[in-house]
Amino acid sequence: MHNPSAPAAEELTFFAGEMKEKAYEILSRYPHPKAAVMPLLWLVQDRYGFIPREAVPDVALLTETTPIHVEAIVKFYELFHDHPVGRFQLMLCTNISCLLCGADRTLKKLEELLGIDVGQTTADGLFTLEEFECLAACDKAPVLLVNCWDLYEKVTPERAEEIILQLRRKREAQGPKEGKGQDE
Amino acid sequence: MSSDEVRIVKRRVDLPQSTTWRVYRETDGYRALEKVVKEMTPDEVIETVRASGLRGCGGAGFPTGVKWGFVPKNIFPKYVCVNADESEPGTFKDRLIIEKDPHAIIEGALIAAYAIQAEKVFIYIRGEFGRGYDILQQAIREAYQTRLAGDQILGSSFSCHLVLHRGAGAYICGEETGLLESLEGNRGEPRMRPPFPAVKGAFGQPTVINNVETLARVPPIILNGPQWYRQWGTERSPGTRLYCVSGHVERAGVYEFPLGIPMRDLIEFAGGVSKGRKLKALIPGGSSAPMLDAETAMRVTTDFEAIMSAGSFAGSAGIVAIAEGTCMVKVALRLTRFYMRESCGKCTPCREGTYWLVQALDGFHSGSATREDLSLLESVGKQMVGNCFCLLGDTAPNPLLSCLRIGRDDFEYHIAHQRCPEEDGDR
Numbered sequence: 001m002h003n004p005s006a007p008a009a010e011e012l013t014f015f016a017g018e019m020k021e022k023a024y025e026i027l028s029r030y031p032h033p034k035a036a037v038m039p040l041l042w043l044v045q046d047r048y049g050f051i052p053r054e055a056v057p058d059v060a061l062l063t064e065t066t067p068i069h070v071e072a073i074v075k076f077y078e079l080f081h082d083h084p085v086g087r088f089q090l091m092l093c094t095n096i097s098c099l100l101c102g103a104d105r106t107l108k109k110l111e112e113l114l115g116i117d118v119g120q121t122t123a124d125g126l127f128t129l130e131e132f133e134c135l136a137a138c139d140k141a142p143v144l145l146v147n148c149w150d151l152y153e154k155v156t157p158e159r160a161e162e163i164i165l166q167l168r169r170k171r172e173a174q175g176p177k178e179g180k181g182q183d184e
Numbered sequence: 185m186s187s188d189e190v191r192i193v194k195r196r197v198d199l200p201q202s203t204t205w206r207v208y209r210e211t212d213g214y215r216a217l218e219k220v221v222k223e224m225t226p227d228e229v230i231e232t233v234r235a236s237g238l239r240g241c242g243g244a245g246f247p248t249g250v251k252w253g254f255v256p257k258n259i260f261p262k263y264v265c266v267n268a269d270e271s272e273p274g275t276f277k278d279r280l281i282i283e284k285d286p287h288a289i290i291e292g293a294l295i296a297a298y299a300i301q302a303e304k305v306f307i308y309i310r311g312e313f314g315r316g317y318d319i320l321q322q323a324i325r326e327a328y329q330t331r332l333a334g335d336q337i338l339g340s341s342f343s344c345h346l347v348l349h350r351g352a353g354a355y356i357c358g359e360e361t362g363l364l365e366s367l368e369g370n371r372g373e374p375r376m377r378p379p380f381p382a383v384k385g386a387f388g389q390p391t392v393i394n395n396v397e398t399l400a401r402v403p404p405i406i407l408n409g410p411q412w413y414r415q416w417g418t419e420r421s422p423g424t425r426l427y428c429v430s431g432h433v434e435r436a437g438v439y440e441f442p443l444g445i446p447m448r449d450l451i452e453f454a455g456g457v458s459k460g461r462k463l464k465a466l467i468p469g470g471s472s473a474p475m476l477d478a479e480t481a482m483r484v485t486t487d488f489e490a491i492m493s494a495g496s497f498a499g500s501a502g503i504v505a506i507a508e509g510t511c512m513v514k515v516a517l518r519l520t521r522f523y524m525r526e527s528c529g530k531c532t533p534c535r536e537g538t539y540w541l542v543q544a545l546d547g548f549h550s551g552s553a554t555r556e557d558l559s560l561l562e563s564v565g566k567q568m569v570g571n572c573f574c575l576l577g578d579t580a581p582n583p584l585l586s587c588l589r590i591g592r593d594d595f596e597y598h599i600a601h602q603r604c605p606e607e608d609g610d611r
Contacts, residue, residue, distance in 0.1 A: 032368065035367060073369070076354065076371040079353035094518070095518065096273050097504055100506065133526075135312055137279060139438065
């Protein structure tokens with residue numbers, strides 16, 4: 001079992017306190033520290049909403065890799081963001097079953113409603129709109145996943161309008177951004 | 185065919201609080217694990233699973249017991265990886281098990297671990313399954329609390345730990361060696377085989393990688409015996425399967441039926457083709473599987489062998505019905521674009537091939553395609569098959585080649601009229 005080395009702990013600049021403890025707990029699960037790259041990136045992203053640049057050297061240090069390796073991982077995996085994204089990340093599936101059930105109309109409606117194209121974030125930082133392919137819920141097509149958590153089913157253009165309204169209200173009621181699962 | 189499903193894996197999904205240890209335990213849960221650690225040798229477990237004829241439900245259909253048997257006995261440590269990275273377009277059965285019966289996955293994985301004497305189980309779940317992640321995490325916590333996981337499971341000498349590992353959005357990580365690379369902290373680029381994971385898998389150690397549904401089938405097989413499982417299905421494709429039926433059908437859903445039932449019955453069970461339309465094409469096993477034309481689809485049975493003879497594969501049992509009136513250019517473009525985006529970029533035929541195909545298909549979509557583009561599509565597509573590093577690239581041209589075969593008229597229409605037949609009401 002990997003035993004986190006003391007020097008690493010002293011050199012850390014980004015991971016501190018509870019988050020550092022959590023990082024060491026994660027490292028202890030794996031036979032090799034490198035395997036903790038993704039879980040550590042999730043730890044960061046769940047807290048900050050994206051991977052701040054300053055977190056990269058620490059992740060590299062903890063996992064005995066290099067900053068360039070950590071950055072390559074952030075780039076390779078679509079769900080990791082190296083820049084801030086909207087409070088609500090809207091992922092609409094447009095793959096085969098969703099396509100057959102009218103996802104393109106829903107996508108167009110969402111673009112109109114939000115005044116942005118796919119891949120963009122609204123000026124108020126509230127919504128990021130993305131196409132995300134096959135969310136493994138084809139029986140509920142078209143489906144919309146919000147923040148990798150809430151799955152909205154059979155999202156017709158009308159339903160999309162309701163959902164946007166609902167999320168805006170939720171934002172007003174909740175105030176500033178919180179951690180994962182906040183949309184329960 | 186009987187109008188009722190045969191619910192082996194689906195037996196708990198409609199129960200209230202089906203995700204809890206209590207409900208799982210009350211419905212025979214963890215009795216199989218208890219049986220193996222107390223009464224069976226690892227070899228007996230492997231033999232039971234082998235005799236049941238259980239085949240992998242992820243896509244390849246490889247016999248599970250045989251896979252377990254490949255693992256060398258004298259090399260330690262060993263690992264089990266649960267492939268919960270369900271992302272083959274048209275497939276949504278593993279989500280059901282993860283969200284409704286997580287303990288079945290844990291029990292199946294622990295039995296697999298006992299069979300090969302693994303010390304750790306890594307459950308690799310796709311990043312988009314945020315809710316599923318929390319449900320599994322909770323189930324793992326319960327398993328530890330009740331001494332079903334961890335050190336000296338149920339008072340036996342067998343110890344095994346569970347680690348839930350979250351992916352981050354890469355289709356290629358569903359490929360088993362891509363999954364291993366990802367688990368080890370790398371980009372999910374597939375590995376050369378051999379060595380096979382059974383010999384050299386996670387962290388260079390012998391590893392069994394099984395799909396979620398496959399593992400959920402193990403506990404009932406252990407409890408009831410291989411002959412019980414063989415009362416359903418065919419000689420070579422025994423038991424049941426979770427069929428994911430979606431697309432143009434009235435009642436899309438996950439249905440559990442014996443392997444080998446007629447495809448026609450399955451589509452009828454799902455309420456038939458939507459709005460009384462006629463079937464045009466059918467994807468029988470996830471989007472990588474070549475499509476069947478309507479006539480073949482209505483003749484074929486759902487066992488691995490029959491779908492293979494029909495020129496496709498049973499794959500992940502993701503069945504997508506495509507009705508008459510659908511433009512196959514649109515379908516081909518959408519599916520090929522998916523493979524282009526998900527290509528890991530490691531090998532040239534896949535990285536460049538999918539890109540070329542999408543460029544050419546875009547030409548059809550935008551109205552600039554000519555007759556030469558038709559042969560270009562065919563030529564590029566056919567050159568990719570068999571020349572890519574992994575199955576992603578090898579199967580990526582399948583949707584396109586199928587659409588050309590079944591919906592050639594739609595391609596011709598795009599060339600002749602520079603627009604989509606779906607936009608024109610006269611069809």
